[in-house]
Amino acid sequence: PEQNQNLSSFSILPSEVLMNTKLETSDLRWTNHPADDQQWEELSGLDEDSNSVRTFQICTPSSPASYWLRTRWIPRRAATTLYVEIRFTMMECAAMNQRHCKETFNLYYYQADADEATPTHPAWMENPYTKAAAVAADHLLRRGGAERRSNLKLLRLEGLQGAGLYLAFQSQGACMALLAVRVFFRKCPPLRRAFAAFPETVPHSLVEQARGVCVENAVTPPGELAQPPSMLCGEDGQWVGPPTSSCACRPGYEAGDGDLRCRACPSGHFKVEPGSGGCTSCPGNSNTRIPGSAYCPCLHGYDRADSDPPHAACTRPPSAPRHPVSQLNDSSLILEWVEPLDRGGRGDLSYRLLCSACGEAGLVGSCSPCDDSVLFRPSQAGLTRPRVTVWGLRPQTRYMFTIQSVNGVSAVSQSEPASVSINVTSSRDAPPPVSGLRRAAASESSLSLSWTAPVLQNQPPVLEYQLRFRPLADHQAPWEYRSSPSCSLVLTGLRRATRYQVQVRAQTQAGYGSFSGAGSFSTLPDGTGPAHSQLVLTAVLVTVATLLLVATATAGFICYRRKRRRRRPSRADKAGHYQMGQAMKVYIDPFTYEDPNEAVREFAKEIDASFVKIEEVIGAGEFGEVCRGRLRLPGRKENFVAIKTLKGGYTEQQRRDFLSEASIMGQFQHPNIIHLEGVITTSCPVMILTEFMENGALDSFLRVNDGQFTPIQLVGMLRGIAAGMKHLADMSFVHRDLAARNILVNANLVCKVSDFGLSRFLTENSSDPTYTSSL
Template sequence: MHGQPLYSSTVALEQSLARQIAARRCEVRRRTSPQFSEACQPGFFKAYAGNTNCSKCPPHCFSYGEGAAICRCETGFFRAERDPPSMACTRPPSSPRNLLFNLNDTSLILEWSPPSDTGGRRDLTYNVQCKRCGPEPDQCQFCEEELRYLPRQLGLTNATVTVMDFSAHANYTFEIESLNGVSEMSSFPHPVAIVTVSTDQGGPSLVGTLKKDWASPNSIALSWQQPEQTPQGILDYEIKYYQKEHEQLSYSSTRTKAPSVIISGLKPATWYVFSVRTRTPAGYSSYTPKYEYKTTGDSSDIASDQGQVLVIVTAAVGGFTLLVILTLFFLITGRCQWYFKAKMTSEEKRTNYQNGHVPFPGIKTYVDPDTYEDPTQAVHEFTKEIDPSRIRIERVIGAGEFGEVCSGRLRTPGKKEIAVAIKTLKGGYVERQRRDFLREASIMGQFDHPNIIRLEGVVTKSRPVMIVVEYVENGSLDSFLRQHDGHFTVIQLVGMLRGIASGMKYLSDMGYVHRDLAARNILVNSNLVCKVSDFGLSRVLEDDPEAAYTTTGGKIPIRWTAPEAISYRKFSSASDAWSYGIVMWEVMSYGERPYWEMSNQDVILSIEEGYRLPAPMGCPVALHQLMLHCWQKERSHRPKCTDVVSFLDKLIRNPSSLLSLVEDIQSLPESPGEEMDFISIGDWLDSIKMSQYKSNFMAAGYNTLDSVARMSIEDVRRIGVELIGHQRRISSSVQTLRLQILHEQEKGFHV
């Protein structure tokens, strides 16, 4: 009886001791293991309070006490403001490598390789700093605003930049610095790669003071003192101008052969900044100092210039009256035609047209060689005769309409030997063929722009007759893109398109209509600069496989030509804009044939019914919208070349606007020509001329348009579409179908 209470007390004591021992063991575990402790041990951290486990410090950081909420970075390593605590500490990158430059008369291209050490980050960018130095090392100063950078000077993501508007006989030192998200946190100077460039072009001296002769709400007339004559002679003047308040965000330029110019298209009551430089065969001079002049606006501004305006108006009215009297006189006497063709000598034509004095001072106007009674005179006016002994033909690179196309070298006294392409006229020609052959040279000789193929000269006084042009290394754009399918970034493709648009703007400003703009007629050099070429479409395209007869009897390239030009031969800058939209499609599809295997007649009918090419795979929405804008049926609604260049410049300055792809878009505002005009898979395939694949879609279980709209290009391959051209065609049309379905659903319809 007395043993039982003792036994119970002993058991209770043992149980109590066991609980105490277990509690002590748990406490030991919590204190010795970071995963079970409330306060994290050194080398561990817990970013948020609660029951979450402690985490080991990421690389290049450490916690030195207990209970750390974040690990501190090691010396020389940093964590950006937006970096999470779990991210490793990083450091600034090393300097760029292999900095190279390529200098020509108009631009300097800097290229480099990424740094060997990126600091452990991916947000790598580059800045370009420039100093202009004198003969002594301590005579350096920052270039400031005298240079222009494409795409920009700061925040570059690609390892290349183009520098423009540099001066002759100057030493420039460029520093390329690498930066990432923690560069500004370091107290050490940013690592840079340095290169010094000497611009040795023999540029002439500066022009004199730039004076305003008169101003109107939309124009300003400028003149300046002609500089002393140089040994090479002055080719022309380049005038740079921009709105003062924009400080070169919007930059424009024009050229003139006379020491005066009228700048038009300006905004009323607005200050503009102007500067001028000269150009000789040896290169450019420096720009003049900046001059600021204002356009007129309200009545007070107009009143201040009343005397000048009165003189201009009086002269204009008097000149117009005299012109009317002379015209009536010659019409009455029946000698109008004799006056303009016989009396007007070639010297007068050169004075009036080639020097750019008609229709306005400072505006160079294209002169059609066919207006000359003797076409050979146009060749003498606009081209330069080359001694054939200075030409060395190396190899045949192709065949042209009139003969072989060769590559070779051209020696020019006092200059470096340059690579050229030589077009030759085959033997046995008749005079008409010789005239047509040289006609293209007469046209090219009037152009001077970095995005237009440059004519070096002609050989007409010996055989074979030759046209010598600059050599463009990568050949035609369509072939080049097909050979490098998918190799370029979107921004590089946009840069190519911008170059083509710039060349077309130049031609449009001169009053020239190309009529055969296509990727096959664009040439690409080693720096991806695109140059518009092939200026001979005014002749009949007898041998062009892309040409087809029209109802008016001529042959034109149907797939690239605007509807009004096909039907009525109404060629204009607006029809060139249509063709430019097709070139955009070719570039973004890497040289795909427009409208694929559709016949020319099907292309014409489809366009009349409102069909437009769908966006290529990977095409940004902004670019496809520009294409559709170029393909407006009403030609007056199409964009001007100036608008296209401005739009592409905005995309280049803001690359994030190119991130939205057509295949990723979730909604689309209502736009013309995108109504659903089919209700089944069969109707849709019929509309894109792919009805032979109807059974493939059905067998693979694609029975509704909704299911098709979710297809990828891999799905298209999987159902048995074997030809890559067919795959891309169907995939592009799937994107358009997706947009159409979304558009219909937004309006309340369910397909």
Template structure:
């Protein structure tokens, strides 16, 4: 059992806290002899407890005397290094109303104190009998008192105190005028008992100093177990219960869990377990055996093997028998071989074939490997199909072919693979093609030609045929030659001809050579053919064209380089993202009947051994949120965030939990939180995402109030807008866009997260919307008015929310609409009131906020426009220097003015500058 299953088994069972007693007055067999002050106060007497067993008790009843201050102090109690102790008091108190003729000072309560000391040093006078230096624990009152007509009622009260730091302590009881009996006093502390759970031993651990404290208990693996993840520790809570496990152990190879599930026992002879884990030992696989205890592998029997890629629990296999029924077909100097698979494949499915070609000397029968000119198609080795074609063999030659059957263990067996042999003699074949034809001399009516013999003549060359024709003409002529040269006569002067040559043996003609163009010369220049001049003409024209093209390319490159230099620095800083191909459309996982189908389609299932939980960092809607590490094959270890689904979940909760992973798994953008994968086949179910070091944007801004430049804040806003543009392009509506749902990494990159309220945006209509279910919770301060009133959510409503996020960022995480109620916010927005610009807010940014808050949703900007405008602002830094003089405090009414006590008027020049920057950077209707 691995760590996560162990986590389930520790969290789910109910654990009874263990108590250890430090002092119990009921166990005293002689007088207690506790210290009293004054002597006329508390009195030790013999009594009986609620089970009528004799005990020593203390009582006091000086109610007829005023100004009572009676103290009783126990003996010194060593604390045994515990930090918090509990006191159980059993007592009875008489009802003051049942005592006649008493003054009004009668009490029905008493006070409990303690005093710490490094030794038993208290005396009758030290420490002084007053509240200081004693520490008061509580004023104790009974649940029920008694009168003369009713027998004494025993009350039981438990009080605790801490943290304790010295060697021990005394308990003290102060009576201020009650008639009562202190029947028994028991001092104890709580602890988590020694436990062995899932092959890890955790020692007995006392609780912490506070009731909410968690004390870490280090663990150790039981014998024959090993750690799955480190460190091993459990948390002991204030109630003496184990919780929040970290790390785990599991049985080592060769050992399985015992019946008690707390120890690991060795596999019996004839069985094995090859990897660590909670699984049981298995019988040895076929063709293997072992006679020892605690075996982690069963060796193969003689003649059987495991391949290097086979797991230790796989059966041992052997080499295959030879292929059956090898058939051959000869076509001149080509051979086609095909065969049937072996009778015995050795128990494996990875069967392949090798074909070995050997050329034999007919007179002596000696065979040697074929040379590299022999071509086998598709290849010589590693054939998966049972057929091969061999070409480029020599004519009238005997060949021997070995067809080998090979599987994954053939290399383990001594000797050569088993094979079938077939002997074949090739037939006569036509010669191969002439490689090329050369022009030796050209006159006005003749062409002198030469060529090399074919590479494979396949017999004696009887003669060569030369075919020629005028270029562009269909009519051709042929001449023959006994040698590899020829002179073609009777040609027209200054005329291009196409020439081809082929060879002939007794088997017939071979293939023609490739066509070659040669020209006869003119009468005026018989020594120089047009063929010689043609390359010079073509070369001159080509050189001219290349020069012109080069000049054009250089001009374009220089122009683009000059234009891009000014934006190079800015472009490198932007969080760029260009999606290849067409943007895909988001698919709502909640439309799937089976949520497992959706999550497995969109999210990667991660093996449980790759995940290591290090620390609990928070609590989410569905369970704990942890920081951990993810190590997958071929990838570097990465720090990740891990969301857990708490134990005892309903099927609806599991569906919603996995639904968020199915949503995230469809996204791939640098400004959207990245899903690493899920673990659905373990307990608890986990979602693994990238780890964002700086956490939520709103709290991050509040911690760093005033530390960023305006350009940095705009860069954050640009990243959020880029992520929302990507989601909008996928027809996806977020519905809960707020700074609290934006995460920030160590490089200040902002990423959209938390897709719990998001839904699919249907693009089948001209005005796609999502209608939520009635009664659903809506974040009023961030939600567009049409979404609040009619439950209509669109990308335009996300733009409204983005405007609120802008206000949050510029105000460093201030709460939108401050302490106004949700109803007041809805009323103000409906009456066209909007948030004012935060302190030192650039006018262009507040104008963009107001554009996002236009009541008519179709008039709000699109996210693509927002990204473009923010890019312009970052390029034009001067536009960010014109700031408003209005401070957050009162709402701004569209078309009106700000309240006078919260606004300083802008002079006309400032208004003109602001209006100019708005017109340059924000071409959006307000």
């Protein structure tokens, strides 16, 4: 239950009222108990607006008996959390001088699926009724006083399950008037957030999420789980946290009014990806006249390459290369040219060459693509510099070379690449073909080959031989080339047990001759060549080296461990070191006193009741109510205190058990242990006063503020708890009930150990450190 909620903030939230006595003008027909002694009296009166209302009054300050008043059955509909707003007045007990007078009353409720209550059912006691709160007055009426201020309390009933419930008011000595009771539940208002829309929602539970939909022109991006947006509708009728939403403005739309709606991109603008980003202007040489466009089409004559992003400007192919120049040297040729005037607006300009052989010089014939005997350096395509070397030309042959300039959009353009051509005629005779290609030796990864030098008649000598090879079974594999100045060559790096196709040709000053006929040679399988014995020897050497390394490392580790043992101090040395220090104060068990009141007088300070003012009931303990109040000692500043009270009708043993906690707390003086202010034992009720911890118990405080603390703050809180427990241990004291619910947190996030009801003393000579407890 929650009291003193901010009523002004609740007034702006949508709600549904289930009961409101201010709107009733006739008998409310509520049930009194005991039925034969109807102390709750129903009367007609006027509210603050002079409207006629029905009220209940009771005044039994001289009697501690319980008088009950129960409402009619209230259907709760779909809500699991209800709010009860109570307006009442309360007489001050000090002026009545009655021993049993109280300034509080209790609120109970009973859940039922139908209107089944009778004057005797359910039984008039806390079980089967559930206690919602002990309600204390903020403003008290005095006899003869002119001021008549009423009290307004807002209580919350959570986790309701039945179809409805009854409310019951219990008075045990109060003199009060129940002016108005209103029961309602909150509804979360319609909401738009994160491009999702949520309807008005009735809160159900902390785990049930309200479902929403993406707003107009918003979608779930590709790759996201296709789940509708969801958000938690809090029990207080307020939306909690950000929504779980993957909604985003679809392509062609951008965020409008924050994250509430999506609006279309205007003409001349576009947006490619879904998301909260904005629209951008169309890039160069593109435009769109349709609002809500996801891309901008290119203007006529311009294109984008497949690799260009949608926000890239549209470009066009380059113009043709200019001024080609050739330099012929027997069978080799150097071609150079000037780059085009227009690169098409791109930086990825490159060149490629087309080669055609057009027959012998002086003869007219058709041209055909050059065979693979014509080679290009550095390459035939993808050239970035306007220069290439060509060799392998046949003598006395006319060639035509076409130089094309291309860029990234040439492949998607409708027009052919711009080009320029040049004709070249080679001269002099090339060397004759090589013959006699044979295998001299072989291994698993190499072939040793040799051949017969060609017979040259009135021709320049051979400069070098060029050999090419590829796997025989793979005709699509590219040729690999090797060169040799002599008539032999060893090919290495080959695959095991593979047959290769091999050709060789000679080169003179006139250029390269034609390749010889293809020869077929195979490498050896595993273990059949000289490399096998070399591999075995290598494996043996590696194994021996590994064993030597392991043995060396093991010996070194053993020596290191022996040295560490010789340096390690003995356990007796540690004990002697730890025993040095000052003696600590030892805890004294208050139950060892013949008169327990003597322990209270020795360890707890007696405080006059006139120095204490109780302001609000904040809970209930084992022995009575727990309140918040103010303590004003002479010469000291007024401060808040927590007050534990001993309820009436107690036995002497209950009084001793209640005050024993004060006798225990009074022995500890530590910043991380709850501080005892004093006790009140000379007046009724008996009270224990401690410092007031604003943030309450640690467990509920962490749940409410989950994820709001830094690791440094959390570690500081843990260190405080550890320091408090160490102090108890140093005093030979066992707490017995350390838990987060028994750790209190103040406004500065300082954690302090509290609740010593289950604690016990542990002597140094105790041979059995175990203990038992009963709850």
